[in-house]
Amino acid sequence: MAKRFKPQIATGNDLLDGDVVYFTQGLKWSRFIGDAWIATNEEAAEVLQKEASKFPNDIVGVYLTDVAIDDEGRARPDHFREDFRMRGPSNRPEHGRPVERA
């Protein structure tokens, strides 16, 4: 049996301010992980990687990462590193990032 595919999203950092961004189905970048385009199989992940790499002068350090899916079908961090990227530094909550759209 084939290994079960873990859902993936594309993420990177904004060239101008370095903030964490996620690639959306609208082929744009969002600051919210909930907006991320989720690839659910190998082929979709390849397309995602290809499309997300088309912004070399706007977004840097683009990579695919595994995610969990919440009840509403949105992506959630699957690893603590991605959780910190999403939330901002844990030692200074006042500098945290908004996780949800206000």
Place this chain on the structure above:
Amino acid sequence: MAVIITEDGIAADDWADKTVYPFDVFWSGQELPEEALAVEFPNDRKPEDLVPWLDRIEMIRVEFPSFADGRGFSLARRLRTLGYKGRLRAAGPVVSDQHRAAVRVGFDEIELPESVAARQPAEHWVIRKQGSYQQRLAS
């Protein structure tokens, strides 16, 4: 085709039609050519190995496999320290910001792959006129 960058600007490669011999030509048993002799210098070889022939060589082409691999800068300095007076060429995808350092360690020119040259127009290669700490400390 590669382009050649010197302090005077960008030019075509005047050595393009001539042979550049492999580094090992001196040990291969093959007879050394009469013509002006140019040799490849892979950046993991020792400058000392060329000492007996330094007078005979007209050009040494030091390879830069990537701009981040700075061995070539020390090689150039060592070759000059050992007395090499001929033409010294840095060959590879260096970036314009390295031109000044290349000149300062003794390179005469840079041989740049066309694809890299396309993104870095001539004005990027102009060297800032600026003194260096090393000169200042030594003089």
Place this chain on the structure above:
Amino acid sequence: MYEYTDFDEAFVRERVAEFRGQVERRLDGSLTEDEFKPLRLMNGLYLQLHAYMLRIAVPYGTLNGRQMRQFAYIADRWDRGYGHFTTRQNIQFNWPKLQDVPDMLEALADVQMHAMQTSGNCIRNVTADHFSGAATDEIADPRPTAELLRQWSTDHPEFTWLGRKFKIAVTGSEHDRAVIKAHDIGLRLVQDDDGNPGYEVLVGGGLGRTPMLGKVVREFLPKEHLLPYVEAILQVYNLIGRRDNKYKARIKILVHETGIDEIRRLVESTFQENLARFNGVNQEVFDRIEASFAAPEFEPVYDVTPAVDAGLRSWIDTNVADHREPHYAIVTISLKGIGETPGDATSDQMRIMAALAEEFAHDELRISHEQNVILPHVPRRHLAEIYRRLKDAGLATANIGLVSDIIACPGMDYCALATARSIPVAQKISETFADIDRQRDIGPLKIKISGCINACGHHHVGHIGILGLDRAGVENYQITLGGDGTETASIGERAGPGFAYDEIVPAVERLIEAYLDHRSEDTETFLEVYRRMGPAPFKAALYPEAEARSNAA
């Protein structure tokens, strides 16, 4: 202190202009990220987890009030009102925007500072003893040497694209406060039998994945040969150091694999050849450097009749060290407030420290690799007033050298390379041992925490070292014991299996209890007990179940 010459000034301004151009070329796409990255790194600009980070050099940790104020200004104007002092005597700002960085660099140049070579595979900011010029055990001030090396290594055409970063530290004292054995090159100012000045040169130290202590490559190097000799070391390293594996690219691996004797032979022969081209240093330039580090004009001796309350007394005991002038003192300002982020200071705190230096302490400050700020020249009669003002600013924690004076790297709260957090571990340990009387009873203890194998938190040389790792997607902390970063340097030994995030602080508590149980008298330190008894009693405390099992067997 060193004042920029016209040359320095022009050089730094030119570099700012150059970087401004590079940022523009990045923004318009003529530089790719791959090409831009090493250029921004060379100007101290990283891309971290959540934002860019600008690392600014405080050369050999020395700065004046105006420079410290400028940090406060930069923090308020372009960042988020605070800065982080690092284990390499630098300061980092965690939230700059790419377009603003050239302006930040310009603001630094206004006060004779820069961010050059604080990153990248080049010769990094040269560090030195933070008590330089003030210590009682000093043979000679290491800062002229450090400044000379700073100038020589700046924009060096050969050594800006090395296989890996390269760190140099200098000390001029018997007691090594600069951890020189953990540097690529460590220099100790010494004299030969005839009293001529020179250096003992160590090479191949470093922490990281494969920690090693530096080895002596030259027992005595005459002072005037410093640059050609260091140049020879760098040449040998640049040409034959490994480049096939990032973790094997530091000079410590070359020294280890090649052997110190062969390295010595190669360096000496290169050095001899270099001498013909470059046999020393322009004396005029060097004389000016030396002169600029002359001691301040100390005030005359007076009678000290200070009124001391208990708080001041305890702060003086821990945070104030003797100065070579008996009526002076060296004050260490702790950036390790209980529960705070080690090494962080707000812009207000920076301004207060600047004011204290200007008003009372010959306008000099130092940054220590232990992430504290130092007033190196304080007339003792001002101690009470300084303490009072520090207290108002939340900067009077009396814990220097104690359990809560923890070194911690940024870890996964900021650093893109991190495998686990370090700051919250430090915060929790410090809260657990908040009671200063308890800390004083425990005595001298160095806890050092790194958030990944790169070891920026120097965990290998902590009496207790903590290394944060990612074990199967969960933070896990490994303990090393018995490390020491001073003249009696040693690399800590791994105690055993790691601990989960919520187990690590209790584990440290057990270690400390074990120490208290086993010390023969109150003055025997943690490290002394470890050296006397070895790891067994500490392992037993860390892993009580294993202990119980083996007793049952």
